[in-house]
Amino acid sequence: IFGYRDSEERTDQDFDSTDIDFFSTIRKQDYEQTSHELRVSGLIGDKIDYVVGGYLWDSEYQLDQQLLYFLTALAELPEGSTSNPRTDHDTDAWAVFFEADYIFNEQWKLTLGGRYTEEEKDMDRSSFIDFAGAGVVIIPEFDASGDGDWDEFTPKASISYTPNVDHLIYFTYAEGFRSGGLNGRGNAPSSIEAPYDPEFVDMYELGWKGVWLKNRLQTSVAVFYQEYDDKQEDVVVPAPDSAQGQETVTLNASEATMGGVELEVKALITDGWTVGVNYGYLDAEYDDFEITTVDGSTADLSNLDLRRAPEYTYAINSVYSLDIGPGVASLQATYRYKDDFETTFSNEPYGHVDGHGLLDAAASYAWEGWTFRVFGRNLTDEDAIGSALPVAGLFSFAAYRDPRIWGVQLSYEFGVE
Template identity: 40%
Template sequence: MNKHIQRALPVLLVSTSFAALTPAHAQEQTSVGLDEIVVTARKRAENLQDVSSSISAMSATELARRFDVDVRDFANSSPNVVIDDTQQGPGGVAAVTIRGIGVADVEKSVDPAVGVVIDDIYVGTSTGGLIKAIDLDRVEVLRGPQGTLFGRNAIGGVINLARSRPTQELTGKVRGTYANHDSLDLEGLVSFGLSDAIAVKFTAAHRKSDGYMYNATFGKDGQTSEFTALGVQVLITPTDNLEFSFSFDDQNTKQDPGQLLNLAKSTDLFCAVYEQCAQGVGVPQSGSRYVSLGNGRLGRNGFFDMNLGIAKAKWDISDDFELQYIYGRLETDEDAYQDWDGTALTLFHTDRPARYHQDTHELRLTKANGPLTFVVGGYLWDSAYTINLVSYIGFAVPDTILAIPQDVRQTTKSYAGFFEADYRFTDALKLTVGGRYTKDKKTSGVLDGTFSTWDDPRRESWSKFTPKASLSYDVNDDLMVYGLFSRGYRGGGFNGRPSTLSAATVPYDPETVDNFKLGFKSEMLDRRLRLNVSAFLMKYDDKQEDVDVPTPGIGTGRENRTLNAASAEMKGIEADLTAQITENFTLSANLGYLDAKYKDFLADTNNDGVVDDNSALKLRRAPKWTWAVSANYEAEIGPGTGWIQADLHYLGAHEITFLNNPAFHNKAQYLMDASLNYRIDKTQISVFGRNLFKEDGWTIGYDAQGLWSYGAARPSRTYGVSVTQSF
């Protein structure tokens, strides 16, 4: 038996043994059953068990038991999901992969493949996609293409986050957490009514940390950060059937840029000429995955500022019909001087000031009752970003550091109309059909030392229809079986780091995924056991692959190209289980099996003019097996209530780099989290630990072909104490 499982079993068994000691009267009350889980995966509130789709969800009660920091911590709640921070930019760059579909790139020209949605607003870039876990009321992980209701760039799925609403009653909480690495987190919220028709909520958070990386070149901590967030939400209900809400959040991060590690092999230029070499396969130049040799600027010189404003209006036209309008404005401003080579030399550094904004408008009409129910609407997207990149190249000319500027400005406009309808032929048989038509328009202007399209930006447009159909049958009140077909697509675009005119002006096309699925959802034993299982087959066409290729003698000598050169197939099985063993003891688990392969991948991936067959490569972040087990036991102890929470997440072996560099091959990882908690009245004290087995798997690996490779490892073991005061 694996040593990590041997270590984990005692923690999980402690929870089970508590259940065995539960008094007899508690055993007799288990008929209460599991709570109903309400989700909004289809833009309307529904029971999770009534939705013919693969969804994992956590309620406010479950979230309160956890010590999540950001979106990464939700990966263990769902099978076939991998979420990493690539550390390629300030504020956190999300690499979210579901069923082997995802991207990991800092450039805002690269659209996400998995949508991160907060309060109905889609975050359109990977930078800023690691939403902080502040005041979350519900988390939903939607697996598979969500092209009908969430549109483009949800080809792999959606992480759907919802925050709590303001309350008329005076309520609130304050939490303080101190953990190793001198990490201090303070967060709180307060909500109250200003009048019978107006309620308001304020939130605040402050986090600082010395980080888990040590910089040996400067002899001090090398990944310090400080995060501050302020938010306000106002809920206005002038009548029983009319509602307005407004929210604004301001988040500011100051930090050291990510401390990347050099893993140049003997044939790479940085090793062969500059003697900056990895110590072995998978062993960085520093000898430790938590020790950096980079000479980039420290002192929290990098920053990431984000503002998010949301306005909503909802009108209950009648008992059956609801009309809703949602507007969102997201702005980011950032800069970071990044040491990419991970050595004490200045070989490849960048300064990357960038600004981004997006405006979204959504109008939808929902019919909730009767044999025919539906949601129909329109959507408008408008975004733009500018980056004023300067690359500092120290390997091209001896004893000289070249400063190579490049400015890129891109815009996106997207228009969509969508619908999804259910029709019940009988109480048991339901047909669902839906579709979305999307029109995208993009422009790209580049100002480079060798060419310019800045004053004459290139333009391209694409359109796509993404259908959906499912048929479900309620065998009885506790069992539903269903079949589903859905299509998703990720938009086309222009390369964001070109060194040649052709890369800057020739667009790449959208990619599509067709998803076929069979499944069932069930509740048993008087609703004390919930088991949902599905099997899927996904066919991937025109798959976009972002490839770094050499361009000798031009610009930085590198450029990023996006190729439509691959087709792939993903098939697998997913299962979610929740069991109320006793009134006090709950056990949940999930299991994912994934077989993801390229079917056809012919492309020139190293710019040597030769088209090669790359079909034998493995897809990134696509482990064959993932599973998680979570145990929670709660009991009355003295004047208060105590509980233990233990979570074991298995992440199977997988590749991180496009070229499957063996230096970044991740072996299987066992991620263990646990907490001990005690609550008296409205005061809660918790002791917790994350990654207790100190797994050091890679979260990012990147090959700059012929020069060097860099990477970064997942956060090391974290442990601390937290105090929460509610009122």
């Protein structure tokens, strides 16, 4: 399997939301990545079913920013002078993995697997003041480099019991990690040069799946528990060796636990009409979370809510399909609800999202590989914050999710008759 991606983007942001050139930025980013994956699967006798493989990843990006903000005015620089941070970042990674099922008998199966990963990241970050936009460097702000490399082995083990063809009971234990990295938003050389480490999680899950009424009804329930160590948090911290005096960086700042239940029911009401319902309950809390605040004191944040961790969620989905002419017509509607949650690590009021639901719908017609589709998203035009963050400790802003959207789509899938 080979993958390649190349993208260029530009973003203009006016953080102060006024017609005064107080704090605005232009961001230009070039990104390129390649990936390669090879898998080999097979059988050993009639007891072992396995897959082994390898993975290669390479990515690089270049980010150029142009900031027009009040610090240039405070320094009595000519109008139009800008701060110009630049970031060059490279990532190289490789991994080998395996997974094997050992079939004891028709009812019991053991699954063992693992993945070994090595990663290496390098970053150069610098900034200078452009004199009145003329390209004359008069104040170098900073110039620093950082690098880091990590290697991790993450195992997985699962046991499943199938009492009959309609039911499955399983238990799974797995370990995972979120990659370490470098602070591409840092302004202080000390933060740019120091990498943050991977975030680790141990996962436990006990579940049951069943089918009823000759496969017209499917049900499943899963109970899970997760332990996070060295959890990565994006926080605002003091930066005495930077011009701004503070910065947003990623730190291994917390430990947390999460537990919950997931339920799912899917029913074939009539031929062509399927209705699905799912529900999730989540209990997430910090066990430890301490940071050094902008004023230099130590703050215990373990009483805060984790970001994007609503206590409960549910969804209802309905799909009706009917043969018409040479193809199949379908109508689909989905309603998804999320309980309230936080989007900022410090649980700021401007980042709080109240419980809300989103309604999507679509109508389509498919024939001989072609599909024509009319769709609508967020049909009730629900206002909900998608993200929020502070800017330089002076003010904050939030970005809302997409409003009501509708559109048409025509697609073709090769190999479908």
